Amino acid sequence: MLADALKSEAYRLSKNRVAVFCSVLLTPLLFAFGGLFYHIMVKSKGDALAAKANLPAAVGNQPVNLAESFEFAASNGANGVLLVFMLLAAAAVYAGDYRWETWRLISARNGRPWLLLGKIGVMKVLAMIAMLAMLVAAFAFHLSEALVAGRPISFDLSDFDLGRFLLLWLLSYIRIVQYGLIALLAAVVSRSLLAALFVPWALGFAQSILGGPLLPLIGWEPSDWAAQLLLPGLAYDSLKAAVAPAGQPLPEGVVLKAIVSLILWSLVPVLAAIAWFQRQDLSKE
Numbered sequence: 001m002l003a004d005a006l007k008s009e010a011y012r013l014s015k016n017r018v019a020v021f022c023s024v025l026l027t028p029l030l031f032a033f034g035g036l037f038y039h040i041m042v043k044s045k046g047d048a049l050a051a052k053a054n055l056p057a058a059v060g061n062q063p064v065n066l067a068e069s070f071e072f073a074a075s076n077g078a079n080g081v082l083l084v085f086m087l088l089a090a091a092a093v094y095a096g097d098y099r100w101e102t103w104r105l106i107s108a109r110n111g112r113p114w115l116l117l118g119k120i121g122v123m124k125v126l127a128m129i130a131m132l133a134m135l136v137a138a139f140a141f142h143l144s145e146a147l148v149a150g151r152p153i154s155f156d157l158s159d160f161d162l163g164r165f166l167l168l169w170l171l172s173y174i175r176i177v178q179y180g181l182i183a184l185l186a187a188v189v190s191r192s193l194l195a196a197l198f199v200p201w202a203l204g205f206a207q208s209i210l211g212g213p214l215l216p217l218i219g220w221e222p223s224d225w226a227a228q229l230l231l232p233g234l235a236y237d238s239l240k241a242a243v244a245p246a247g248q249p250l251p252e253g254v255v256l257k258a259i260v261s262l263i264l265w266s267l268v269p270v271l272a273a274i275a276w277f278q279r280q281d282l283s284k285e
Helices: 002-014 017-053 068-075 080-099 112-149 162-190 193-210 225-230 232-243 254-278
Strands: none
Touching: 002 017, 002 080, 002 112, 017 080, 017 112, 068 112, 068 162, 080 112, 080 162, 080 193, 112 162, 112 254, 162 193, 162 232, 162 254, 193 232, 225 232, 225 254, 232 254
């Protein structure tokens, strides 16, 4: 029954080309073309400064290592722009049957939990495709840097850590799916496509403010249980810092708190949505 739900949801979403394009391809395209514009601007400014300082042409002409694109894409896969645009597909998948009043037509053909799990499965596949598109965009970003600056291209895997890459990829994937599950709960509770679209965005914005300038004001440390449990974005960043340290080591116990936070923020919306959905009257939906 889950397979039937997955196939039907995937087929319906494939017909919503605007939502798929905006969720999967728009962010990578913006990143790739924005990177090209950025490199052109840097090149023009750099040439002007080099000419003014009488620097030789060979300065800054080291090869661009395309292999760095792997970790770059894995680390930045769950960026804020992609999370927001993925809500377009999430709202269409999770709240579309409420919007078009088609629940009563399909709920008699499959179990309610399977219907929701089928929707979640389709969004998981879409999240993976979006991350692969971001990987292609990362290669385009580094390639445009080499082409615009006239630098040679290399593909050196000597510093590539497969384990770190896979962990960063998994973390970004979990974060994208987890963010979309808030849309699932909002859709089921409100029966509204707009709520499924805006509630996760509003909640994410509020959490970013709370986890930024307001965190010291309320007396919380980033390593506290309360901060990690209430701020999944902070938990995600903590785990990223644990996998790829870039500064001081994390306080003891933060990794466990962050793992618990992401697990709860992933499971609770699913269980709550299924429980609520089981009790809903869909005769008019």
